[in-house]
Amino acid sequence: MPNHATQDGLARVVERGLRDTLRAMFEARSYRHCKRCGAPVEYRVPAGDNRERATCTACGTVFYENPLNVVGTVPAWNDQVLLCRRNIEPRYGLWTLPAGFLELGETTAAGAVRETIEEAGARIELLGLFTVLNVVRVGQVHLFYRAQLLDTVFAPGPESIEARLFGETEVPWDELAFRTVRETLKHYFEDRRRDQFRLHCADIA
Ligand code: ZN
Numbered sequence: 001m002p003n004h005a006t007q008d009g010l011a012r013v014v015e016r017g018l019r020d021t022l023r024a025m026f027e028a029r030s031y032r033h034c035k036r037c038g039a040p041v042e043y044r045v046p047a048g049d050n051r052e053r054a055t056c057t058a059c060g061t062v063f064y065e066n067p068l069n070v071v072g073t074v075p076a077w078n079d080q081v082l083l084c085r086r087n088i089e090p091r092y093g094l095w096t097l098p099a100g101f102l103e104l105g106e107t108t109a110a111g112a113v114r115e116t117i118e119e120a121g122a123r124i125e126l127l128g129l130f131t132v133l134n135v136v137r138v139g140q141v142h143l144f145y146r147a148q149l150l151d152t153v154f155a156p157g158p159e160s161i162e163a164r165l166f167g168e169t170e171v172p173w174d175e176l177a178f179r180t181v182r183e184t185l186k187h188y189f190e191d192r193r194r195d196q197f198r199l200h201c202a203d204i205a
Contacts (some may be wrong), residue, residue, distance in 0.1 A: 022116025029054070031064075036061050040050045067139045070180075071111040072099020073147040074188050075124050081164035081188065082149060083172075084119045087161045091177035097144060097184060098122070098163075120163040124148060131187060132201045133180045142180040143203075146188070146197060180205050 033053035039058030044067045046053055048064050054063040074097055075082040083095045098119040102111040109126055116122050127146040134141055154163040168174070168189045176182045183202060191197045 002076055009083070012040070031063050031065070031069055034059060034061055035063065037060055061205055067106065067141055069102040070140055070142040071102050071108050072097050072101055072142070072144050073112045073116045073124060074130060074144055074184060075093050075116060075122050075147045075149045076121070077149040077165055079192070080167050081152070081171075081185065082163060083166055084156060084163045085162040086159065086177055093161070094175050094177035095172050095178040097181050099142070099144065099181075108143050109145065112143070113184060116147065118157045119160050121157060123150040124162065125150060128197065130197065131180070131184045133183060134203045135180060136203065137205070142186045144180075
């Protein structure tokens with residue numbers, strides 16, 4: 001019989017899942033007003049296009065919505081990897097690899113390094129691209145690079161409660177924030193055992 005703590009935990013997970021699904025549904029049609037003139041937009045298929053786009057009812061400007069890139073790293077120190085405990089929603093209190101949205105004017109590699117500095121205060125040397133994960137449900141592509149930590153001095157930023165190293169058997173597998181993090185870590189430790197890292201591409205349901 002599950003105790004109250006377990007039931008509460010389960011309820012929180014279900015609530016989080018619902019909230020994420022709702023957010024994804026709304027984000028797919030996020031425009032209400034024209035960014036150029038402020039008039040209401042309408043979703044319609046522009047001439048020569050094949051899907052509905054946010055179209056300004058006054059000036060006719062068409063706004064395109066496309067998947068966002070999330071970039072991050074797997075920072076390693078010997079047989080351990082660096083994880084951060086999230087200090088922000090969604091998934092507050094759960095563990096993640098340092099990662100975040102790619103900014104305009106930034107390469108994926110530069111974004112991955114920046115996120116690692118911002119979230120963990122970690123100094124790294126970036127190695128190869130390691131996972132490319134499509135998360136079609138939420139309109140995102142997650143890219144993780146392998147990285148070598150240059151030392152073990154961390155300074156978690158405001159988005160992290162703490163940052164620390166975990167060996168494979170210590171990883172809090174049931175308290176990971178995202179499926180892409182779980183997938184990336186799984187491949188990382190598998191490849192590490194074989195002593196051969198390769199690029200992994202997958203679709204995450
Ligand atoms: Zn307009």
